[in-house]
Amino acid sequence: xxxxxxxxxxxxxxxxxxxLTTGCTGSTVHGRxxxxxxxxxxxxxxxxxxxxxxxxxxxxDYDPADGELNATAVITARAEQGLSSFNxxxxxxxxxxxxxxxxxxxxxxxxxxxxxxxAEDLEKGEVFxxxxxxxxxxxxxxDPDRSKEGWITTDDGAxxxxxxxxxxxxxxxxxHPSDKATYDxxxxxxxxxxxxxxxxxxxxxxTAEGRTRFSWHSPQPMASYLAxxxxxxxxxxxxxxxxxxxxxxxxxxxxxxxxxPALARLPEMVEWGSGRFGPYPxxxxxxxxxxxxxxxxxxxTQTKPVFSGAPDEKLVLHELAHQWFGDxxxxxxWKDMWLNEGFATYAEWLWSEDRGGTTAQQYFDAxxxxxxxVDPEAASDWAAFPPAAPPGPEEISEAPVYYRGAMVLQRxxxxxxxxxxxxxxxxxxxxxxxxxxxxxxxxAYADQKTGRDLKKVWDVWLYGEGRPTARATx
Ligand code: ARG
Ligand code: ZN
Numbered sequence: 001x002x003x004x005x006x007x008x009x010x011x012x013x014x015x016x017x018x019x020l021t022t023g024c025t026g027s028t029v030h031g032r033x034x035x036x037x038x039x040x041x042x043x044x045x046x047x048x049x050x051x052x053x054x055x056x057x058x059x060x061d062y063d064p065a066d067g068e069l070n071a072t073a074v075i076t077a078r079a080e081q082g083l084s085s086f087n088x089x090x091x092x093x094x095x096x097x098x099x100x101x102x103x104x105x106x107x108x109x110x111x112x113x114x115x116x117x118x119a120e121d122l123e124k125g126e127v128f129x130x131x132x133x134x135x136x137x138x139x140x141x142x143d144p145d146r147s148k149e150g151w152i153t154t155d156d157g158a159x160x161x162x163x164x165x166x167x168x169x170x171x172x173x174x175x176h177p178s179d180k181a182t183y184d185x186x187x188x189x190x191x192x193x194x195x196x197x198x199x200x201x202x203x204x205x206x207t208a209e210g211r212t213r214f215s216w217h218s219p220q221p222m223a224s225y226l227a228x229x230x231x232x233x234x235x236x237x238x239x240x241x242x243x244x245x246x247x248x249x250x251x252x253x254x255x256x257x258x259x260x261p262a263l264a265r266l267p268e269m270v271e272w273g274s275g276r277f278g279p280y281p282x283x284x285x286x287x288x289x290x291x292x293x294x295x296x297x298x299x300x301t302q303t304k305p306v307f308s309g310a311p312d313e314k315l316v317l318h319e320l321a322h323q324w325f326g327d328x329x330x331x332x333x334w335k336d337m338w339l340n341e342g343f344a345t346y347a348e349w350l351w352s353e354d355r356g357g358t359t360a361q362q363y364f365d366a367x368x369x370x371x372x373x374v375d376p377e378a379a380s381d382w383a384a385f386p387p388a389a390p391p392g393p394e395e396i397s398e399a400p401v402y403y404r405g406a407m408v409l410q411r412x413x414x415x416x417x418x419x420x421x422x423x424x425x426x427x428x429x430x431x432x433x434x435x436x437x438x439x440x441x442x443x444a445y446a447d448q449k450t451g452r453d454l455k456k457v458w459d460v461w462l463y464g465e466g467r468p469t470a471r472a473t474x
Contacts, residue, residue, distance in 0.1 A: 029082055029120065029121040029122070029123050030082045030121070031081075031082040031083045031084035031085075031121030031122060031123075032081065032082060032083070032084055033050075033083070033084055033085045033086070033115075034048055034049045034050025034051060034081070034083050034085065034086035034087060035048060035049025035050060035087075036048060036049075036087045036113050036115075037049075038176045038178065040176060040333045040334055040335075041333055041334070041335045042164075042333070042334040042335060042390075042392070042393035042396060043164060043165055043176070043334055043393060045089075045111075045112065045113070046089065046164070046165050046175055046176045046334075047089065047174050047175060047176025047178065047179060048086060048087040048088065048089065048174050048176075049080075049081075050079065050080055050081050050083050050086050051077040051078060051079050051080055051083065051086055051122075051128075051174070052077060052078050052080060052174070052179055052181075053075055053076070053077045053173065053174050053179055053181040054076045054077060054078060054127065054181055054182070055075075055076040055181055055182045055183070055184070056073065056074070056075055056076075056171070056173060056181055056182075056183045056184070056185075056224075056227075057073070057074040057075075057076075057183075057184045057186075058071065058072075058073050058074075058171050058183070058184070058185045058186065059071060059072045059073075059074075059186045059188075060170070060171075060185070060186065060187050060188070060229060061187075061188040061189075061211075062158065062187065062188070062189055062195075062229075062231055063189075063190065064153075064156065064157050064158060064189070064190070064193065064231055065190070066137075067137045067138075067153060067158070068135065068136070068137060069093070069134075069135060069136060069137070069138050069151075069170070070135045071133070071134055071135065071170075071171070072131060072132070072133050072134075073131070073132045073134070073171050073172050073173070074129060074130070074131050075088070075129070075130045075131075075132070075172070075173065076127065076128070076129050077127070077128060077130065077174075078125065078126070078127050078128075079122040079123060079124055079125060079126045079127075079128060080124065081124050082121055082122065082123055082124050083118070083121060083122040084117065084121050085115055085116060085117040085118070086115075086116055086122075087113050087114065087115050087116070088113075088114045088116065088130075088132070088172040088173060088174065089112055089113065089114070089165070089168040089172065089173060089174065089175040090109070090112065090113075090114040090132075090134075090168050090171075090172035090173075091112045091139075091141060091150070091168045091169050092136065092138060092139050092169055093134045093135065093136040093137075093138060093169075094134060094135055094136045095107065095109065095114065095132060095133070095134050095172075096133040096134060096135060097131075097132075097133045098114075098116055098130065098131065098132050098133075099130070099131045100116060100118035100119070100122075100128060100129070100130050100131075101118065101120075101128055101129060102129070103118070103119040103120070104119065105117060105118045105119060105130075112168055114132075114172055116130060132172050134172070138150065138151030138158075138160070138169050138170045139151060139169060140152050140166075140169070141165070141166045141168075141169050143164070143165075143166075143394075144392070144393040144394035145393075145394040145395070145396075145397060145398075146394075147295075147296050147297060147397075148295070148296070149161050149162055149163060149164075149165075149166030149169075150162070150166035150167075150168075150169030150170065151166075151169050151170050152294060152295060154232060154290050154291060154294040155232075155252070155290075155291045155294070156232050156233045156252070157193060157230070157231035157232030157233065157290075158229075158230075158231050158232075159228065159229065159230045159231070159232075159288075159290060159294065159295070159306060160227070160228060160229035160230075161228055161295070161299050161301065161306060162175070162224060162225040162226070162227060163225045163226075163299055164225055164334055164393075164396065165225070166225070167224045167225055167227055170229060171224075171227075173224050174224070175224045175225070176224075177223040177224075177225060177330045177331050177332070177333075177334070177436065178330075178332055178333070178436050179223075179224070180221035180222055180223050180330060180434070180435075180436070181221060181222065181224075182218055182219060182220070182221060182222070183198060183199070183216075183217075183218040183222055183227060184202075184215065184216070184217050184218070185197040185198065185199075185215075185216045185218070185227065185229065186213060186214065186215045186216070187213070187214045187216070187229055187231065188207065188211050188212070188213045188214075189211060189212055189214075189231050190210065190211055190212075191206060191210050191211060191212050192233065193212070193231055193232065193233060194214075194231070194232060194233065194234040194236055194250055195212070195214040195229070195230065195231050196214070196216075196228070196229075196230040196231075196234065196236075196248070196250045196288055196304065197214070197216035197227070197228055197229055197230070197304075198216060198218045198222060198226070198227060198228055198301060198302045198303050198304060199216050199217045199218035199219065199220075199282075199283075199284060199302070199303055200216065200217050200246065200283060200284050201214060201215070201216060201217075201248070202215045202216065202217045203215045218302065218303070219283070220281065220282055220283075220302075220328075220434055221434045221435075222302045222327070223327075223330045226300065226301050226302040226326075226327055226330075227301065227302070228288065228299075228301035228302075228304060228306055230250065230288045230290075230304075230306065232250070232252055232290065233252065233253070234250035234251055234252060234288070234289075235250070235251050235252070235253050235256050236248065236249065236250050237249045237251075239267070240267075241266075241267040241270045241271060241280075241285070242267065242271055243270075243271060243274065243280075245267075245270050245280055245282075245283065245284065245285050246283060246284045246285070247266060247267065247284070247285055247286050248284060248285075248286035248304065249263055249266075249286050249287050249288075249289075250286070250287070250288045250289070250304075251263070251287070251288075251289040252289060252290060252291055254291060255289045255290075255291065255292070255309060255310045256289075258309075258310035259287075259289050259307075259310040259311065261313070262310070262311050262312050262313045262315070262316045263287055263289075263311075263316065265313055265316065266285060266286070266287065266316060266320065269316065269317055269320050269351070270285050270320065272351065272354065273320060273321060273323075273324065273347070276347075276350060276354075276422065276425065276426075277321075277324045277325075277347075277425055277426060277429045278324070278426045278429045278430050280323065280324075281323055281324060281327070281328035281429075281433060281434070282302065282303045282323060282327075282328075283303075284303045284304075285303060285304075285320065285323070286303065286304045287304060287305055287306075287307060287311070287316065287319075288301070288304050288305070288306045288307065289307045289309070289310060289311070290306065290307065290308050290309075291308075291309065292308060292309030292310075293308065293309065294308045294309075295308040296308070297397075298311060298315055298318070298319055299319070300318075300319045300322030300323065300326055300327060300340075300344070302323070302327045303323070303327075305319030305320070305322070307319075314348050314351075317347060317348055317351045318344045318345070318347065318348055319344070320347075321343065321344040321347030321348070322340060322344045324343075324429045325339065325340055325343035325344055325347070325429070326339070326340035326341075326343075326344065328429065328432075328433050328434055329428065329429060329432040329433065329435065329436075329437055330435070330436050330437075331436065331437070331438070332436045332437060332438040332441070333438065334393065334396055335388070335389070335390070335396075335438075335439070336388075336437070336438050336439050337390070337396045337397070337401050338387035338388055338401045338402075338404075338405035338408070338439070338462075339405075339437065339438075339439065339442060341397070341401045341402040341405055342387055342401065342402065342404070342405020342406050342408060342409060343405070343406075343409065344402075345402045345403060345405060345406035346360065346405075346406040346409040346410070348406075349363045349364075349406060349410075358374055358375075360406075360410050360413070361410065361414075362374060363375060363406070363410075364406075364407055364410040364411075366378045367382055367403055367404075367407060368468075368469070377399065377402075377403060378403075380399035380403065381399055381400070382399045382400050382402075382403035382404045382407075383400065383404060383466070383467035383468065384398070384399065384400050385398075385400050385465070386400070386404070386461075386462060386463050386464055386465060387400050387401050387404045387405040387408060387461075387462060388439045388462045388463055389463060404461065407461060407468075408457065408461045408462050409421075411457045411461050412424065412446060412450070412454060412457060415450075415452060415454060415457060416450040416452055416454075420449075420450045420451075420452075421450075423449065424445075424446055424449050424450055427445070427449050428442065428445060428446075428449075431445065439462070443458050443462070
């Protein structure tokens with residue numbers, strides 16, 4: 001603990017009054033409250049201002065029998081301004097204690113915001129440690145598009161997932177993709193259960209209380225919406241790709257046989273992606289498969305995507321492609337979702353093309369023509385809005401973000417040719433590796449990297465209203 005001339009709490013009443021009116025505490029540190037949201041165009045209250053998280057250390061003890069979670073989150077962050085208070089995004093559950101730099105902190109909750117008031121103001125640049133002890137039965141959250149995220153109970157366990165803002169249902173944090181951090185996630189569950197999270201399994205120990213403790217370590221930065229906690233009676237298989245990426249698949253027994261063909265191709269897919277997009281960004285890959293109907297979607301949780309029921313090859317490839325596009329290169333805001341979904345969809349087309357199947361150009365033509373023989377999704381309303389401008393938060397996972405997003409990439413390829421196009425994909429993944437990027441970053445990068453002015457493609461395909469009709473620049 002640091003020592004300062006005045007502690008904020010020790011200032012006499014009169015001085016405190018002056019401090020209030022002058023905005024000065026009298027201590028050597030002048031803090032002000034951090035913002036309660038990052039003004040994301042679709043989720044303005046997501047994330048918080050005034051600090052950036054460096055590391056999350058989550059210790060979650062979960063009992064599937066009664067759904068009770070008993071947890072501690074230790075958040076190491078750097079103050080970006082003097083802070084008299086700061087917010088964490090957190091939903092539900094009971095907060096039992098909060099400390100900052102080891103000293104008890106005052107806090108209050110309002111909706112999904114947990115405001116923490118440290119005993120002493122934090123200095124700009126200071127790295128500080130916040131510990132939150134909390135417990136209760138975590139709940140699902142409903143997305144603007146009515147799908148469920150947050151904490152979902154399954155047939156024989158539970159899963160914590162968070163795209164776009166569900167992670168606040170199971171741990172407090174700076175829940176916006178622009179604040180990436182490293183993670184240690186420890187899950188303690190009754191013996192007989194498996195517990196799976198992102199990254200590598202650092203240890204697995206049986207406790208004296210008849211429980212098993214799984215410690216998972218993510219050394220590369222991760223956006224909080226990509227964190228996963230999975231509890232179930234999984235069948236676990238491990239392995240390694242030819243180039244040495246560790247594999248960890250956790251599959252519920254009921255889905256194991258049906259999942260096997262697609263999951264068997266994961267090593268080949270990792271190698272293929274490394275050739276097309278540059279080195280696989282993480283040390284581990286794999287999959288978590290829950291019973292069908294557990295979730296209404298699959299999710300690209302970092303290093304280990306989650307599937308609801310046995311995935312087919314295309315879906316495994318899609319979530320793997322997100323590891324480059326979405327997980328390593330993450331969106332700056334939720335408006336940039338097409339940088340995730342358009343790219344992952346394009347990867348499906350490319351995988352097919354590289355295996356002698358339908359080419360990306362044939363997919364592109366099929367969507368233009370609405371040819372459902374090539375892809376049933378060609379009948380979707382893929383032109384309903386421009387991919388870089390979904391009308392609202394309930395639309396960020398809709399068809400145009402995926403399919404018209406992928407068509408944008410094919411349009412670039414048509415303009416610049418294969419050599420420049422694939423150099424662009426690799427360069428993009430390399431340039432923003434482990435970081436964040438926006439649509440404007442992408443268009444500027446593409447123009448510069450290909451040496452072409454692609455403005456017409458952006459105007460018509462990325463930002464334009466209405467249904468583009470031709471493959472030329474109209
Ligand atoms: N990112 C996921 C995927 O494409 C889909 C998430 C859908 N979420 C939702 N709220 N609709 O793999
Ligand atoms: Zn996706």
